[in-house]
Amino acid sequence: MQVPLLDFTQQYAGLKDEIVKEISDICDSQRFVLGEKVQKLEHEIAEYCGANYACGVTSGSDALIIALMVENIGAGDEVITTPFTFFATAGAISRVGATPVFVDIDPDTFNIDPVEIEKKITPNTKAIIPVHLFGQCCDMDAINAIAAKHDLIVIEDACQSIGAEYKGKRAGSVGDYGCFSFYPTKNLGCFGDGGMVTCKDEKKAEMLKIFRNHGQGSTYIHHYVGGNFRLDALQAAVLSIKLKELDGWSEARTQNAAEYNEMFAASKLGDKIQVPVVADFATRHIYNQYSILIKEGSRDELRSELMKRGVGSGVYYPLSLHQQDCFKDLGYKEGDMPVSEQASKEILSLPIFPESTTEQRKFVVESIENIMCD
Numbered sequence: 001m002q003v004p005l006l007d008f009t010q011q012y013a014g015l016k017d018e019i020v021k022e023i024s025d026i027c028d029s030q031r032f033v034l035g036e037k038v039q040k041l042e043h044e045i046a047e048y049c050g051a052n053y054a055c056g057v058t059s060g061s062d063a064l065i066i067a068l069m070v071e072n073i074g075a076g077d078e079v080i081t082t083p084f085t086f087f088a089t090a091g092a093i094s095r096v097g098a099t100p101v102f103v104d105i106d107p108d109t110f111n112i113d114p115v116e117i118e119k120k121i122t123p124n125t126k127a128i129i130p131v132h133l134f135g136q137c138c139d140m141d142a143i144n145a146i147a148a149k150h151d152l153i154v155i156e157d158a159c160q161s162i163g164a165e166y167k168g169k170r171a172g173s174v175g176d177y178g179c180f181s182f183y184p185t186k187n188l189g190c191f192g193d194g195g196m197v198t199c200k201d202e203k204k205a206e207m208l209k210i211f212r213n214h215g216q217g218s219t220y221i222h223h224y225v226g227g228n229f230r231l232d233a234l235q236a237a238v239l240s241i242k243l244k245e246l247d248g249w250s251e252a253r254t255q256n257a258a259e260y261n262e263m264f265a266a267s268k269l270g271d272k273i274q275v276p277v278v279a280d281f282a283t284r285h286i287y288n289q290y291s292i293l294i295k296e297g298s299r300d301e302l303r304s305e306l307m308k309r310g311v312g313s314g315v316y317y318p319l320s321l322h323q324q325d326c327f328k329d330l331g332y333k334e335g336d337m338p339v340s341e342q343a344s345k346e347i348l349s350l351p352i353f354p355e356s357t358t359e360q361r362k363f364v365v366e367s368i369e370n371i372m373c374d
C-alpha cells in the first residue's frame with residue numbers, strides 16, 4: 001500500500017470541470033490582476049473567517065509583510081513570535097527591518113506560550129505574531145490581554161488555520177490582522193501562490209489595499225512605498241470554487257484525526273508516541289497537519305523505515321528558527337528555547353488529507369507499531 005503525505009488529485013478531479021471553465025472564461029476576458037474575481041473572494045473569505053475586511057495578496061509571506069508595513073513596523077522595532085513555525089513568520093519581521101524576538105512554545109500544542117511573552121516585552125516591542133500551528137488556535141485571550149496592556153498589535157499567522165476556531169471565533173478575526181496562505185499544501189490551496197490579510201479596522205483595511213499596489217492612492221500618485229502584493233484573478237477564481245468545499249474537507253480531516261487517535265490508543269505504542277493535544281479553547285482544530293511526537297527511539301529512523309514501506313511523512317520543523325544560520329546575529333544559542341528544540345527533534349506529521357482512507361491510516365499505525373515495538 002502507498003500512503004502519500006498529501007494527494008489532492010481526487011479533490012481536483014471532482015472540481016475539474018468547474019475550475020477549467022472558470023479559468024477559460026478568465027483567459028477569454030484577458031483580465032488577470034485584481035478585479036472582480038479578487039473582490040468576490042475577499043468578501044467570501046472575510047465572511048468565512050468572521051472578519052470585518054479582507055485583502056487578497058500574493059502569498060502568506062507577503063500577507064505578514066504587508067500587515068507589518070501598514071503598521072509602520074521597521075528598523076529598531078521588535079516583534080515577538082514563536083521559533084516553532086515556518087520560516088516566513090520570522091522572515092517577514094526581518095524583511096521589514098524589525099527584529100524577531102522568539103518566545104518558547106507550549107509543549108502540548110506547539111503554539112507560543114503566552115506566559116513567556118510578557119518576559120520578552122521591551123519599550124521597542126511593537127507587535128506579537130502568534131502562529132496557529134498545524135490548524136489549532138493559540139491562546140488568544142491571553143495574548144490579546146498582554147497586547148492591550150502594552151499597546152501592541154496582534155497579527156495572527158493563520159496560514160495553516162483557515163476556519164480554525166478559538167472559543168467559537170474563527171482564526172483571523174481575533175487579532176488586529178489575520179494572515180492566510182493559499183499555497184497548494186494548505187487546507188485551502190490555489191494553483192500556485194496566493195494569500196489574504198483579514199483586518200478589524202476599516203482604515204487599516206484601506207491601507208492594506210493601497211500598500212499592495214505600491215502605495216498608490218489614485219493612478220500613479222504614491223502616498224507610501226508599498227509593493228506589488230496583488231492577487232491574480234485566476235487564483236482567486238480557483239479559490240472561490242474550492243472554498244465551497246472547505247468545511248467538508250476540514251470535517252474529513254477532523255474525522256481522520258479522531259480515527260488516528262483511536263488507532264494509536266489501541267496500539268502497543270503507549271507512551272512511545274504522543275498524539276496531538278487539543279486545548280479546551282481551540283474549539284475547532286482543522287488539522288492542516290496531524291503531528292505526533294516520537295518520544296522513544298529515533299524519529300528520523302522511523303521516518304525512513306516508513307518511507308521504505310510506502311508511507312510518506314513530514315517534519316515540521318526540523319530546526320527552531322532561533323537556531324537558523326540567518327538569525328545568528330540575534331545571539332540565541334542552543335538551550336534558549338528548550339521546548340521548541342525538543343519538539344523539532346521529535347515531531348512527525350502523518351498523512352491526514354481529506355480523501356485518505358481508514359485502510360491507509362490502519363496501515364500507517366501498524367507500520368509505526370511494527371517498526372517501534374518489534
Ligand SMILES: *Cc1c(COP(=O)(O)O)cnc(C)c1O
Pocket residue numbers: 059060061062085086088089131157159160180181182183193194195
Ligand atoms: C505557509 C506558511 C506561511 C507562508 O505562506 P506562503 O503562502 O507560502 O508564503 C507563513 N506562515 C506559516 C505558519 C505557514 O504555514
